[in-house]
Amino acid sequence: MTAVTYEVCLAKCGSSQEPFSWSTFSQEFSAWLLPYLALISQLPFGARHRPENLMSALLTVGSPVLAGYSMFLTLLNARWVSQSFESISYPNSNSAVKVLSSLQQVPLRVTSEDCLLPSLVILPENDSFWSDFADFLDYTHTWSISAAMSILWVVVAYIFTVADSLSDVSANINSNGQGVGSIWLWLLPIVIGWLQLSPKCDYGRLQGAFHRANGMAYVASHQGPPVKASVVSDICAISIDGIDVSSPDEKYTPPVFNYARALSWAQAAEETLNIFRRASINAKLHKPVNPTEDWRIAGRGDLIHPDNRSGSPDDVKEYCRQPYYAVRSRWASGIFLRMFLSSLLPLALQWGTTGAAILAIWFTPTTKLGCRSLSYLIYGALSTIVWMLLVASSILGHYSIAYRPREARYHVPVAAQTARTLSTVLRWIGKTLAIINAIGLVASSVFQFSNLYDRCYCNGSVIGRGASAYILLDPSAFPYFGQMRGSWLGALALASGCAVGFIGFINLFSDSVST
Incomplete structure (x- = not known):
């Protein structure tokens, strides 16, 4: 038997997760996630x-x-x-x-x-x-030995872990860090970009x-x-x-x-x-x-x-x-044109890395939308929403401040008062969502390595498959096993390409610019 239905899995195994494996968790966590967490310190x-420094880190990770x-x-x-x-x-x-x-x-x-x-x-x-x-x-x-070593650690760890995972695809297939490595890859060009500027x-x-x-x-x-x-x-x-x-x-x-x-x-x-x-x-x-x-x-x-x-x-x-x-x-x-142009590459970077993470998980047995890929999709969506809310808040706030009276006897127009209030509300909502999103990204990555997602519901991709959900007992028996390897390589190329392209544009436009 190579697979069972979702109902049979529930009847035989229950709805709980598979037992926690410290060896798997420590290996995957240190290889895929720990280098990125260390790289945050170079922001x-x-x-x-x-x-305020903590909030800046949470905003960066959250959006x-x-x-x-x-x-x-x-x-x-x-x-x-x-x-x-x-x-x-x-x-x-x-x-x-x-x-x-x-x-x-x-x-x-x-x-x-x-x-x-x-x-x-x-x-x-x-x-x-x-x-x-x-x-x-x-x-x-700018560049320092610690910054260079942190970046080198991320790059080398990413190359080695990707090569290792591709050499033995069926090993720890559900706790593999391909998706985690891609979803976090945006951090590398962000850190390099600020070091350049x-x-x-x-x-x-x-x-x-x-x-x-x-x-x-x-x-x-x-x-x-x-x-x-x-x-x-x-x-x-x-x-x-x-x-x-x-x-x-x-x-x-x-x-x-x-x-x-x-x-x-x-x-x-x-x-x-x-x-x-x-x-x-x-x-x-x-x-x-x-x-x-x-x-x-x-x-x-x-x-x-x-x-x-x-x-x-x-x-x-x-x-x-x-x-x-x-x-x-x-x-x-030209400020609004610059704001528009400044939005294009960050959106491409976010959804290039997020899309790569979803792609890697989507074609991993059992295919289609599951717990892991849904968490990545939510992360990318919330990141975009946070950006929209905070940019809208900045526009409304700047509009309202022009009408702020220097003396109490002057009247503030209703439109300016409304814009001021709405700006504050949007800012608080955006920052709250960013904090939730940052914590959620770390938690989701930890969950994947701790087997929390290894349960009938998640392994069967019930979210995407519904009543036709099944759980594959032998991944090597998956009929599209070669396609899965190809999807992993495609995800690697997509995430890496977006990261390299982002760094390339930063270097292209940052000539002789002091910020």
Whole structure:
């Protein structure tokens, strides 16, 4: 006898699982799952408090789509600001690109009040601000021996275990880790991608860089030369605003939270860009900041003579004033296109690895949808739902914050209040689902190795087969045994191809980009 029906299996064996086998569990767990769990430690953290770092790990495992989306959006935003500054010929523009690109891991805010931001761009006294600020932020979270060894461990373990499982297909067929190896493979390109981008996410270093740089900032004065901005006001032209944020996630520096601050960052970056652009246009027309002065030719080593960049606060503001036809929007140029493009590859990575895991299990006797493949399908679906909820939350939150009054007497429109409430609800639902999904993925992998799925219901694929479910007693007697091996190889190719393709695109677009 090579197979029995589901009813016969229940009658003879009952509905409980097969006995737990420590030798099988320890071997499969250490080979297929443990390397990935260790690799999680190589994700970029750097938050101020440990719970925020834990939450970033749970969000990454609970929604690889969200992690990949935040990564690609960070990359595309950095390329956008870099390319936008290419047409600008004004002192400090190169340093400004480095500063803005490096500050995507904080709730970046800029203000033109009291002539702060225009003075920061125009005045020659602020040249050291930009260059030194860029230097303060010039540290890397990149390749290390521990990171390289963790990645190498995953790759070597994956190759060896795949080769071993293909050499003896019938051994431990129901607790085999082919599906587990594929469902977790997304973690490898995510870790490598962040190591390539090297995000500036250490809260202590970022805060220290801000304090040192803002202490060097000058602002135009009505009487005499420019004065230190710290003397005029406690407000800074560029700051980490942890109060006026659309959601608490904006304040957390681990880069997986970049989804929450991408809209506000892009708005701040574009406001800075527009001031540089206007100053560059006026400089090309040989217009000095002080309209009563004549344009002076720059000496050797100067792009623009310092005297052409000095004036009163009114002169500085007028010099940077945008044309009357320029429309200021809360949505930065091209941000929604970048958000759309940032979604494509993470979705492909998620469903490439998830689809590979389902494929490997689907054609393993008994074929069709069963407990194992259903758990993978649920994981991929929840990961996608979490991404959708949190991105929608960020859009609604950014929309609502534009109407937040600075004084109590101002009325907040009903639409903004509704958007704010809905943003909070969606964020909590999304993060709760991410936590459940992360725990569920680990639990499902452990269940497979501990024989919890080795019961009549799961081994018979009752979910997919229904009344025609059967349990195969001798896997080698399966008529499509060769097809099963082919499906395992196909799953391996699909998961590996998606992972390699993701890494390839990261390297393709990350040339000369600092984040």
